[in-house]
Amino acid sequence: MYDLNTFLFLISLLIVVSILIAKISNNIGLPIMILFLGIGMLAGSEGPGGIFFDDAKIAQSIGMVSLLFILFSGGLETKWVEVKPTFWPAISLATLGVLLTTIAIGLFVHYLLDISWLVSFLLGSVVSSTDAAAVFSILNTRNIRLRGNTRALLEFESGTNDPMAVFLTISIIQLILNEHIKIWEIGLHFLLEMGVGVLVGYLCGKTLVFILNKSKFPIEGFYTVFTLAAAVLIYSLTSSLKGSGFLAVYIAGLIVNHCDVVHKKSIVRFFDGIAWLAQIGMFLTLGLLVFPKQVLSNIWVSATISLFLILVARPISVFISLAFFKFRLKEKALISLVGLRGAVPIILATFPLLAGIDEAKWIFNVVFFIVITSTILQGWPLPWFAKILNMDKPSGKRISSPIEFSDYASSNMQLMNLTLGDNMEDIANKAIVEIPHFKGSLIVTVFRDGKYFVPSGGTILEQGDEIQVLVEKNKVTNLMTYFS
Structure with missing residues (x-):
C-alpha cells in the first residue's frame, strides 16, 4: 500500500506527464486516448512503473463516474439545432445499430471459435456501442469538420448508444447465470430504462435551467459547482428509478446548452476541463488494469x-x-468507418469479470485489443477518410473569440453565437444593415476563413459565417426561432 503523499504524487505525475505528451500526440495526429492508455500500461505491473492494479470494481466505478461527466459535457457542447435533423437516424443507430452489431459479432465469434452462443453474443454486446469519449476527442482535437449533418449524427449516436449496450450486456449476463428472466421482461425493462432516462433527463435539465436563472448566487463559482452536483444528482436519481443515468445526463446537458442560461460559457468551459480530467483518469485506470502479455496471448483471434x-x-x-x-452512399461509408470503440467497451468488459463469468478474462483481453485497433485504424486516418470521400469541409485553424461577456442574472443583454447555415439564403450575401432580423441588436464580430473581424453596417454576410450578436434578452427568443 502507498501512503497518501506517495499516492497523490503518483496520480498527479501521471496526469501531468499525460497532458505534456498529449501535445506531441496531437501534432502527429495520434488519438489521445491511445496515449493515455499507453501511459497507464507503462505505469502498470508489466511496465517500468511497476504499479500493480487488478481491482475491476474500482476501475468500473472510476469509469462510470468519468462517463457521467464526459456525457454531460458532450451534451453541453452539442447544439440541438445541428442534432435535430439527425435525431431519428441517430436513434436508429443507437438502438437497432447496436443490436445488429451484437448479432453480427455473436454469429461470427460462435462459428469462428465454436464457443457458446451466449458468450459469443456477450462479447458482441460489450463492443457494440461507439464511444462518446473517443468520438468527441477525435473530432475536437483534430478540428475535423464534415459536410452535411455527419458530425452531428456521429456525436449524437455516440452520446445515446451506451444505454443499449449496457442493457444488452447485463441481460446476456443474467441469461448466462441462469437467472429466471423472460424475453418479454427484457423488452419491458429496456423500454422502462430508456423512457425513464429520457423523461428524467428532460425534466431535470429544464429544472436545472430554471434554478440557474432564478438563483442569484452570491459567488459566480457557485454556478459551476451547483451544475456539477446537479449532473451527479441527475445520474443517481435516474439510476435509482431504474432508468438510464447516462442517457439522462446527456439529455440534460443538451437542454442546458439549448436554453438561455446565465454563465453558460463559464459552465461549458468548466465541464470541458472536468471531462478531460475524467478522460485522463479513466484511460489511465483502464491502462493500469490490463496486463499486456495476456492481451497479446490472444492477438490473432482478437485481430480477426x-x-x-x-x-x-x-x-x-x-x-x-x-x-x-x-443519406448518400459516401455519407453511410464515412459513418461506417467512424465506428470508434473506446472506454465504454472496456468498462462493459468488467461486468462479466465481476459477475464471475468463466470466459470473462478472455473477453476483457479481446475487447481491450479491439479498442486499441479500432482507435488506431478508424480514428487516426479519419481526416484522410473524409478527404477521400469528399466529406471534409475546409476549415481554418479555430482561435478563441476575442470577446468575453459575463451574463449575470441582472443583465438585460446577452451575447449570442450564431452560425449562418446552408438554409439561410435570405441573409447570405446581404449587408448587415439590410437584414431586418438584426434590428435592435449589434453584430460585434464575424468569424470567417479562420479570422475574426469587426463588421460594419455595410459588411456582406456569407454562408458559414459565425457571428457574435449582442442582443436584449427579450429579443433572444425571436432570433433563436429564426436560427433554430
Missing part, C-alpha cells in the same frame, strides 16, 4: 474479430439502420 467488426459488422449495422433515411 476486430477486423470483422470494422470491415463487416459496423458497415452492415449502419447501412441497415439508415436504410429508411436519406
Whole structure:
C-alpha cells in the first residue's frame, strides 16, 4: 500500500506527464486516448512503473463516474439545432445499430471459435456501442469538420448508444447465470430504462435551467459547482428509478446548452476541463488494469474479430439502420468507418469479470485489443477518410473569440453565437444593415476563413459565417426561432 503523499504524487505525475505528451500526440495526429492508455500500461505491473492494479470494481466505478461527466459535457457542447435533423437516424443507430452489431459479432465469434452462443453474443454486446469519449476527442482535437449533418449524427449516436449496450450486456449476463428472466421482461425493462432516462433527463435539465436563472448566487463559482452536483444528482436519481443515468445526463446537458442560461460559457468551459480530467483518469485506470502479455496471448483471434467488426459488422449495422433515411452512399461509408470503440467497451468488459463469468478474462483481453485497433485504424486516418470521400469541409485553424461577456442574472443583454447555415439564403450575401432580423441588436464580430473581424453596417454576410450578436434578452427568443 502507498501512503497518501506517495499516492497523490503518483496520480498527479501521471496526469501531468499525460497532458505534456498529449501535445506531441496531437501534432502527429495520434488519438489521445491511445496515449493515455499507453501511459497507464507503462505505469502498470508489466511496465517500468511497476504499479500493480487488478481491482475491476474500482476501475468500473472510476469509469462510470468519468462517463457521467464526459456525457454531460458532450451534451453541453452539442447544439440541438445541428442534432435535430439527425435525431431519428441517430436513434436508429443507437438502438437497432447496436443490436445488429451484437448479432453480427455473436454469429461470427460462435462459428469462428465454436464457443457458446451466449458468450459469443456477450462479447458482441460489450463492443457494440461507439464511444462518446473517443468520438468527441477525435473530432475536437483534430478540428475535423464534415459536410452535411455527419458530425452531428456521429456525436449524437455516440452520446445515446451506451444505454443499449449496457442493457444488452447485463441481460446476456443474467441469461448466462441462469437467472429466471423472460424475453418479454427484457423488452419491458429496456423500454422502462430508456423512457425513464429520457423523461428524467428532460425534466431535470429544464429544472436545472430554471434554478440557474432564478438563483442569484452570491459567488459566480457557485454556478459551476451547483451544475456539477446537479449532473451527479441527475445520474443517481435516474439510476435509482431504474432508468438510464447516462442517457439522462446527456439529455440534460443538451437542454442546458439549448436554453438561455446565465454563465453558460463559464459552465461549458468548466465541464470541458472536468471531462478531460475524467478522460485522463479513466484511460489511465483502464491502462493500469490490463496486463499486456495476456492481451497479446490472444492477438490473432482478437485481430480477426476486430477486423470483422470494422470491415463487416459496423458497415452492415449502419447501412441497415439508415436504410429508411436519406443519406448518400459516401455519407453511410464515412459513418461506417467512424465506428470508434473506446472506454465504454472496456468498462462493459468488467461486468462479466465481476459477475464471475468463466470466459470473462478472455473477453476483457479481446475487447481491450479491439479498442486499441479500432482507435488506431478508424480514428487516426479519419481526416484522410473524409478527404477521400469528399466529406471534409475546409476549415481554418479555430482561435478563441476575442470577446468575453459575463451574463449575470441582472443583465438585460446577452451575447449570442450564431452560425449562418446552408438554409439561410435570405441573409447570405446581404449587408448587415439590410437584414431586418438584426434590428435592435449589434453584430460585434464575424468569424470567417479562420479570422475574426469587426463588421460594419455595410459588411456582406456569407454562408458559414459565425457571428457574435449582442442582443436584449427579450429579443433572444425571436432570433433563436429564426436560427433554430
